[in-house]
Amino acid sequence: MPSGPSEMSEFNNAEQSIRAVAEDQPRVTTAATTKRKDVLKIKLIRDSINYFLSKAIPGLMGLFSVMVFVRLVGNAEYGRYSVLFAIVTACTAGLSGWLPQGILRYFSMSDTKLGTARFNSATLLGSILSILVGTVVLGIAFCVERQPRWDSLLGVLLLAGGMLYGVFLIELQAMLHSRSVVYLEALRTISSFVLPVCVIFLVGRKTANVLLVGALAGYVLPLLVAHGKKQFRRTILHGSLRRPCTTEIRVLKTIWTYGWPVGVWSMCLTSQSAIDRYFIQRYAGSGNAGSYAALYDVIVRSFSLLCFPLVMSSNSLVMERWNNGDRKGAVSLIRSSLKYQIVISLLFFLALSLLTKQVSGLILGSKSELNSSLVMPLALGGFLWQISYLVHKPLELMCLTKRMLTGMMIALALSIAGNFTLIPVYGYPAAAYVSIAAPLIYLLAAACLTPWKEFRREASIAAVPHR
Numbered sequence: 001m002p003s004g005p006s007e008m009s010e011f012n013n014a015e016q017s018i019r020a021v022a023e024d025q026p027r028v029t030t031a032a033t034t035k036r037k038d039v040l041k042i043k044l045i046r047d048s049i050n051y052f053l054s055k056a057i058p059g060l061m062g063l064f065s066v067m068v069f070v071r072l073v074g075n076a077e078y079g080r081y082s083v084l085f086a087i088v089t090a091c092t093a094g095l096s097g098w099l100p101q102g103i104l105r106y107f108s109m110s111d112t113k114l115g116t117a118r119f120n121s122a123t124l125l126g127s128i129l130s131i132l133v134g135t136v137v138l139g140i141a142f143c144v145e146r147q148p149r150w151d152s153l154l155g156v157l158l159l160a161g162g163m164l165y166g167v168f169l170i171e172l173q174a175m176l177h178s179r180s181v182v183y184l185e186a187l188r189t190i191s192s193f194v195l196p197v198c199v200i201f202l203v204g205r206k207t208a209n210v211l212l213v214g215a216l217a218g219y220v221l222p223l224l225v226a227h228g229k230k231q232f233r234r235t236i237l238h239g240s241l242r243r244p245c246t247t248e249i250r251v252l253k254t255i256w257t258y259g260w261p262v263g264v265w266s267m268c269l270t271s272q273s274a275i276d277r278y279f280i281q282r283y284a285g286s287g288n289a290g291s292y293a294a295l296y297d298v299i300v301r302s303f304s305l306l307c308f309p310l311v312m313s314s315n316s317l318v319m320e321r322w323n324n325g326d327r328k329g330a331v332s333l334i335r336s337s338l339k340y341q342i343v344i345s346l347l348f349f350l351a352l353s354l355l356t357k358q359v360s361g362l363i364l365g366s367k368s369e370l371n372s373s374l375v376m377p378l379a380l381g382g383f384l385w386q387i388s389y390l391v392h393k394p395l396e397l398m399c400l401t402k403r404m405l406t407g408m409m410i411a412l413a414l415s416i417a418g419n420f421t422l423i424p425v426y427g428y429p430a431a432a433y434v435s436i437a438a439p440l441i442y443l444l445a446a447a448c449l450t451p452w453k454e455f456r457r458e459a460s461i462a463a464v465p466h467r
Helices: 010-024 030-096 098-109 113-145 149-174 178-203 208-229 246-284 286-323 327-354 356-391 393-397 401-426 430-449 452-459
Strands: none
Touching (some): 030 098, 030 178, 030 356, 098 113, 149 286, 178 208, 286 327, 286 356, 286 430, 327 356, 327 452, 356 430
């Protein structure tokens, strides 16, 4: 675990204070510990339900929009859109992912009014810097690739909107405002579907650019509504960019130190879906890339819809418990989330195994027979990635994010090599089987890189009684 006064901000020092307080205070009774665990599990389930709704409406709209967009613009245009959107998403995660993860890790430590103001100022500064750097990097990449002018402009705007929306949403999650996340995610998904459909029917343009405009509107509209209502005064939307002082620079440095490996990790993760589509498009054409992308989006989004609410809920609660000294409670929440996720996934696998052809037909229509064999491999890959969010949690809690990044880079290298080697030989269905191998390798790497002995020692700290 990172240590040393020169490398740790006041938030890291707060963790040391928590540890000292925990050792000086009397241990809580078994009955109190049991009661606290029950309360945490109830909170986990309640927030998971809210986050399920935050995923259910976008998830269902996402599944519906994939089927509608494929039929409205065709497989080739949807394939072009999916590749561009995946590239922008990967770039967004790589250049700004450090900030949301750092916010989630350290937000609960800024419990004073002055601390919150400085934290918001630091995160707003980080957001602006990320947007500026991201705009330059993505713009240069599009110029090198000679992308059309409108594609490049929409891609850059989409990156900026996605960065700002992602930071805002993660702050709400860190504040445990799960209901607000539900509302804004529903607004985002509905607007990103309705606008492209209206443009297609009113203007008649059936291109990938129309879908990109819809995705951009989905990021901008919720931010405008939230800013207009002024409901979230502790977030960056109502923060001010103060003149950075030493404390705020240290806050941002702490978030950066923790978050940059996670940001690159997120970029590598989102690049998995861009890599397979890129190689399919290159070796098998945009039509097959569109068919694969539609099937992948529906299957993996379905797993995200069912399982990721548990991950979102446990993320906020685990970090909050860990930061406040209740290490055993945090570990208990991880175990409970993992058990619930496995049960949900097994039920989903059973349903898919019985309805494989029907699911493929619903998504792709007449081209479903060739692609029905990809349903279960894609489902297994989606399940393994969802499990990995909880398996690597000890590395997050111990701030060993560089080890997470090491494991993800191994998985990414496997994904690139596998798709590059196998798709030209066995066709684009090979990408579905590579999508199983990549998360499996990451799980093994994360388990091997976790210092379990040290983690068990850190997790042995019981709840800290309130003074």
